[in-house]
Amino acid sequence: MNIEGWIPREVIFGDEARAKVPSEFWIQNNQFANPPTLYLPLSQVIHRVNQRVLNTDEKSHANNPDYIYLKKIYNRLNHWYDWFNNTQIGKMPFTYRWRGRVSDSKSELNPKTLTSGLDDFPRASHPNDQERHLDLRCWMTLASKVMGDLSEMVLGKSNQKVISYQTHYQVLRDNKLLDQLHWSGSQYADYGLHSDKIRLVRMKPTDQRTPPESMPMIRSVEVEPKYQYVNSVGYVSLFPLILELIDPQSDNLGHVLDHLRDPKLLWTNFGIRSLAKNAPLYEKRNTEHDPPYWRSAIWININYLTLKSLKHYSSLEGPHKDKAAKIYTELRANLINNIIRNYETTGYIWENYNDITGKGQGSHPFTGWSALAVLIMAEVY
Numbered sequence: 001m002n003i004e005g006w007i008p009r010e011v012i013f014g015d016e017a018r019a020k021v022p023s024e025f026w027i028q029n030n031q032f033a034n035p036p037t038l039y040l041p042l043s044q045v046i047h048r049v050n051q052r053v054l055n056t057d058e059k060s061h062a063n064n065p066d067y068i069y070l071k072k073i074y075n076r077l078n079h080w081y082d083w084f085n086n087t088q089i090g091k092m093p094f095t096y097r098w099r100g101r102v103s104d105s106k107s108e109l110n111p112k113t114l115t116s117g118l119d120d121f122p123r124a125s126h127p128n129d130q131e132r133h134l135d136l137r138c139w140m141t142l143a144s145k146v147m148g149d150l151s152e153m154v155l156g157k158s159n160q161k162v163i164s165y166q167t168h169y170q171v172l173r174d175n176k177l178l179d180q181l182h183w184s185g186s187q188y189a190d191y192g193l194h195s196d197k198i199r200l201v202r203m204k205p206t207d208q209r210t211p212p213e214s215m216p217m218i219r220s221v222e223v224e225p226k227y228q229y230v231n232s233v234g235y236v237s238l239f240p241l242i243l244e245l246i247d248p249q250s251d252n253l254g255h256v257l258d259h260l261r262d263p264k265l266l267w268t269n270f271g272i273r274s275l276a277k278n279a280p281l282y283e284k285r286n287t288e289h290d291p292p293y294w295r296s297a298i299w300i301n302i303n304y305l306t307l308k309s310l311k312h313y314s315s316l317e318g319p320h321k322d323k324a325a326k327i328y329t330e331l332r333a334n335l336i337n338n339i340i341r342n343y344e345t346t347g348y349i350w351e352n353y354n355d356i357t358g359k360g361q362g363s364h365p366f367t368g369w370s371a372l373a374v375l376i377m378a379e380v381y
Contacts, residue, residue: 001076002030005083009034009115031087032100035117036080036139039146045070046149061153074154078161081147084140091129094171095181096136101127106218107287109200121274121294122232122281124192126225131192134182137172138239144169175247178240183252184229187259188237194230196280197223200288217288233265233276235294235302241313242305248318257323260306270338270358271298272306272331297352297361301369303335308381332376339373349373 001007008028012021049067052058061067090097100115101123102108111127112120116135124131148165155162171177182188199222203215238256240246246253259265265276274294275282283296307328314325338353342360349370350360375381 001080004030005076005079005081006030006087007034007080029100032115033084033088033098033136034115035135036084036143037117039139039143042070042077042150043142043146046146046153049153067153070150071154074150077147077150081143084143088136088140090132092132092181094137094177095132096140097129097131098133098136101131103127107216108290109198109219109284109286110281112286118235118274118294120286120290120292121234121236122230122279123190124194124225124230125198125221126193126195128193130227132181132190134188134190135236135239137178137182138243138245141169141172141245142243144172173245175245175250175252178245179252182229182240184231187231187233187255188240188252189229189231190236191229192227193225194228195221195223195225197221200285232279232281233259234279235272235274235299238266238272238302238306241309242302244309244312248313248316248320253313253318253320254323257320257327261323261327268298268355268358269334270353270355271300271303271335273298273355274302296355298338298355298358299352299369300335300339300372303331304369304372304376304381307332307335307376311379311381332379336373336377339370 009032010021010025010028012018012026018026045066049061049064049070052064053061058064084096088096088099098113098115101111101113103111103126105111110120110122110125113123113133116133118135123133144165148162148169151159151162151165178188182191198219200217201220202212202217205212205215238260241253241256241260246256259276260272261267264278266272274297279295281292281295283292285291286293310324310328310331314321314328338358339349341358342348342350342353346360346364348360348364349367350364351362351366351370353360
């Protein structure tokens with residue numbers, strides 16, 4: 001972390017590391033974020049510390065090593081949270097926007113959002129400062145909750161910092177405001193200057209000696225963009241579910257669960273695909289040399305968080321409790337069976353899995369987040 005509270009997206013030091021990473025990524029921009037996923041395990045640690053006081057003879061956290069560690073890093077976490085709220089906020093109050101998209105890209109079908117961790121997942125086709133990114137807003141809702149809980153533990157309930165975090169969390173958590181900013185009428189979605197009618201076309205040669213196939217492909221906008229929701233069902237539209245922000249009584253929760261279980265959209269026999277089959281950019285290359293990445297494949301990290309949320313909603317009273325429980329059971333079985341089948345066939349855990357065949361693809365062995373399969377088997381969320 002630097003003095004501004006920024007944590008680099010990647011740290012690429014040494015000849016060996018640089019040999020494997022394109023040179024444009026060597027130098028990091030201190031305005032570019034990365035998903036603050038650290039708040040997920042922090043939430044678990046805070047819960048564990050509190051449970052220890054409730055369930056043992058200990059009367060305070062003072063001698064708990066986890067509490068000592070949390071207290072030690074508290075100021076840095078404050079700094080990190082503030083950095084997000086200083087650099088990643090949107091134009092409208094209580095909106096957020098990932099920085100780092102290329103607004104004048106000529107070669108990309110849809111300019112990538114590497115900072116989101118979902119690289120080529122479809123966003124507004126024409127990036128500008130009016131965008132509203134749903135997943136980042138959900139991450140910041142979680143961050144506000146965790147920082148409120150941690151501040152209460154470290155500073156005490158009446159501290160002004162605690163009140164500030166908790167107030168911000170309540171505003172971000174409000175489903176009416178969330179729906180006002182990100183509910184398109186049929187799904188949760190990003191908002192921005194967008195057109196679905198864009199394709200890659202090959203430039204024409206300027207002389208007869210140049211073979212047409214040697215010319216680069218550029219994007220062609222067939223219909224001019226307008227400000228609208230980006231109605232592509234996929235991992236981004238699931239984020240209010242994934243981070244457990246939807247009211248269990250909400251009709252919208254039912255709609256999201258229906259999208260999740262629909263084979264024409266996200267459901268497969270191997271896990272939840274990253275982008276619905278009816279989305280305009282499903283399985284589309286982003287450039288001539290850039291195959292689809294988060295535009296169909298099944299990723300274990302998002303499926304793990306989806307299972308966690310389904311388990312959560314299946315434990316809450318509401319009209320969607322049974323549906324969440326049923327989807328949880330089916331999805332968990334599908335993921336475990338496919339990962340084991342691939343491991344027995346190939347000997348590898350894979351980066352992601354094909355949504356049509358279930359076959360592992362990408363980097364292998366990939367015992368990073370795909371190793372979450374073990375926690376899925378143990379039902380540890």
